[in-house]
Amino acid sequence: MEPDTVRKVFSWLAALLLIVGPLLFPEAEVYLLVFGLACFYAALAMAWNILALSGLLSLGHGAFFGLGAYAAVLLQQKLLMPVYPAVVAGGMVGALYGLLWGLVFKKLRGAYFALATLASLEIPRVIVDNWESLTSGSMGIVGIGRLPALDLGILTLPVGAGLRSQYYFLFGWMAFVTVLHRQALRSRWGWALRAIRENEVAAEVLGVNIYGCRLAALGLSAFLTGVCGGLYAHLMGLIEPAMVFSLQLAAFPLILSFFGGRFAVFGPLIGALLLYPLDQLVLQPLLPQGHAAVYGLVIILTIFFFPQGLATWFRPQSKTS
């Protein structure tokens, strides 16, 4: 068989297993939980990568995540907003902070941009930590309910009713973000982002609006990350500043994207769906104390041995376009 056929068969089987598997094994709760969260982190990784595709690596996406989480929860508690609109509004708060980055960090590139984003992760964290009357400070907010049923018009999805429906919801969210991630690679806008990350000056003299395209990437990336933050609050049932405004959460999508392949539509997704279950299902039982070290190891191995990411193995060897 052609390697290309093998690749296709393998991909379709994996997709089929992810979709049908939960129906066949409804009792496999640990798997439903872990793969549901893997889908969640896949969405988070792709959201991060949409900005990275414009040539800017961020270390501060935890800011959008935390703002999205706190905004979603506080809008529900203080303004009695329904859950899903509040989560979307949380994404918008993240996007607003992202657009602020766009204005303030307009001239920054490379390591300077990364450091600035890292610093700007601390600002909302310190504010949330100290504004105790609103956010209850470092105590965090506990007792956040599970996600309620999602009414999509034609069908109502009982998202919080069980791990299986939660899994399907997170799978759907991942699929939605994948479509946007694909746009950031393959659409006309995707071509513009590619030109920008390869050579900004050449891109602008060829008619690419570098600032506009990059701002769109930043806004979308921040919005999706903010929505992820809001969902996270409901998945975990509690939030505290150190947990959601964390560098670890900011770096996680970076690791998954590098591991899976930053320039492939399914790269970050493959990274998340392989690495997170590997960590949670295989390594954690073996090494309950040090299993998270795998991420550090993986990123080093990735950089040394396949800097283009795992997805290049799943791709035919012809030219990318």
Next chain:
Amino acid sequence: MVPATEQNLLELRAIEVIWGPQRLLRNISLQVSPQEIIGIIGPNGAGKTTLMSVISGQVSPTSGKVFYQGQDITAWPPHRRCRAGIARTFQIPRPFADMTAWENVAIGIRFGRRRQSAGFLRDQALPYLELVGLTHKADTLGKDLTLSEQRRLEVARALATEPQLVLLDEVAAGLSPKMVRHVAALVEKLRQQGLTLLIIDHFLNLTLEVADRLVVLDRGEKIMEGPPQEIIRHPEVVGAYLGTRRPAKGPPTAGDSPASAERP
């Protein structure tokens, strides 16, 4: 203020560029008619590339105005100027390193003046590669091209934006006499298609033949402007090139250029 004249495709008015303690351009004014070919010459550091960057939008002048087709474009960003029909190449090539040659050209097709949304971009890119003799390299990555091929790719990419005004920065530098004749033929052909060209030509091996006018810059000032044959005989020009700061490799006296035969 005097309105820009419609007959000029491009007009620079009293352009000054001050960069820290340096004055890179001083009081430069220039008028360019449609379908003109203008050579910009001058010693190293004269401000030739800076002048080009003021026109293409990478450098904002400290004072002065740029008019294009009668519109004041001084505040326009580079991509907007490109879409209005101004294209440029870079002396040090800036290819999209991980794109193939045809994809490099496709960026110009997609985002330039035509703003084409989709279609068979590879087929549309090939004619531009053919113009510069790179058809056989269409599927080679930008980073795998030789320096001379990357220079030619710059030209193909610029033309793919369907410009009206093309700024060429040292396209003929380091080329063999045979290649220079190719470039000269291409430049003539573009003019006949209605394009206007501004060519930086430090070694004078291209513009002496094809230019209608030469503009001589020295230390940021326009010291002279006129038909090539008059310009190169002028003592002040000879002084600017040969005078105080003669570079080791030698100005336009090199025996390998067609220009050398014409020099006094």
